[in-house]
Amino acid sequence: MAELYHECGIAAIYHLPSAEASPIAPRQNPEDVSRLMPRLLLDIQNRGQLAAGMTRFREGEKKLIATHRDVGTVSEVFQLNHPADAEALMDEYSGPASIGHVRYATCGRDDRSYAQPFERSHLEKKKWFSFAFNGQLANYGELRAEILSQRDFHLARETDTEILLHLISQEISGQTGKLDMLELLKRLSSRLDGAYNIVFLNAFGDMFVSRDPLGIRPLCYAVENGLFAAASESVALANLGFSEESIKSLAPGQAVIIQDGELSVQQYAPSPRRAHCFFEWIYFANVCSTLDDRSVYLARKALGEELAAQEHIPIDETSIVIPVPDTAKAAADAMAYSLGIPCLEGLMRNRYIGRTFIESTNRADKARMKYTPLPEVLRGRRVFVVEDTIVRSTTMKTLVSQLLERGGAREVHVRVACPPIIAPCFYGIDMSTVQELFAPKYMDGLTLTPEIEAQMASDLGADSLRYLSVESIARAIEISSGALCQACINREYPTEHGRQLFQLSLNNDGNGNRVVEQETSLAHA
Structure with a gap:
């Protein structure tokens, strides 16, 4: 089927303090774990071929977190067909923790600035973070209008990823003391309508991987021998070497949180019902994947x-x-x-x-x-x-x-x-x-x-x-x-704003198509 496209896929990997004996991590070196990110992204390349990227964390560097992203396939962005160049790139972006993204967008701008992850630099380490996003915010138009109504704020791109960047920055700035990632997710979820799976990494090496409360898009994770990894599809984890028993689907409204080297799975929002996208099974997902069992x-x-x-x-x-x-x-x-x-x-x-x-x-x-x-x-x-x-x-x-x-x-x-x-x-x-x-x-x-x-x-x-x-x-x-x-x-x-947008689409006349496109399909994640 050549007429339908998914919009993106996400991945994350983290070398936990107990992971020294992991047979999956290359050369048993914690700093090499991020080198596995292109492999994870290759296995979810079916979910997006317009752009790809990754962010790594490495303590002791001037750039505690660094992001490489560009337009192109995973092989193109990470120069996998040129071993010497790929090795040099991985040397630069090696570290014990990484998040990654592959992208397809409805408006399809070949513009590097739309590639993910999105990194926000800041002098304060708590506010220096990077994140990537899989899904689409049905209340994108409302959130965008709300932000632009405040004269001090400006949005440079027409994408709900930038909306999320703004909201995450706002919530982090509102916290005092140590970052509370569970509270951050709780507050975010109260403002978002739609599908939003997120991978997040900051300059402390803190990470979270979260799935929206309806579980619309799939998200899988595994922990084995102290190594954690997550991806939009299970095949990426299986091909990395995780056993079938260790690979699980993250439940809707849950997040894997890694802070101070400790991993926990926590419920950040109630999940009164589930709404798994049936298209994942009939078309989008790799036939080798298992999603939600x-x-x-x-x-x-x-x-x-x-x-x-x-x-x-x-x-x-x-x-x-x-x-x-x-x-x-x-x-x-x-x-x-x-x-x-x-x-x-x-x-x-x-x-x-x-x-x-x-x-x-x-x-x-x-x-x-x-x-x-x-x-x-x-x-x-x-x-x-x-x-x-x-x-x-x-x-x-x-x-x-x-x-x-x-x-x-x-x-x-x-x-x-x-x-x-x-x-x-x-x-x-x-x-x-x-x-x-x-x-x-x-x-x-x-x-x-x-x-x-x-x-x-x-x-x-x-x-x-x-x-x-x-x-x-x-x-x-x-x-x-x-x-x-x-x-x-x-x-x-399954969501209120989805129902509103559908009614809007029915009410449009022949010249009204653009109303829906502008509110929901402008270069989304």
């Missing part, structure tokens, strides 16, 4: 089984299933296995097109460049093409055309391992406004009928189209619907 792979496999259970097109000797690479593969494999037909790679993804080269405003051109149909697989076949979801439909229209014209498929039946997308996301996904989405043009509210699907299929140029039901999502993920955020498929937003 549910395997991403097994969830996608279950989605494929749901697709097979509702199939009504006759199966013959020419029938095959093909995935749209890559994240639809698990669902496609499971669907094909259940139906007893082959799952073949009829679409090949060009993995060597650079990020800049495909940065085009024409989505159809992007799809043609990224995917190549294989006539040897497709010619004369009844093809069931499995996709994660359809957002704007431009990519799917192009793929159907390519499968028929270049691939020579006899029939193309589109199967979507997700219900129709009928509403925008205000919690950290680059989702269109209502006016730009594909499904709402056909549906009356939440109603989806076979006749509507037939009309959609006709407009896509396909022989048929089938979506999954909303109910199938909770079954596949094995988390109750009441603990999932499914706002983009059922319009039930």
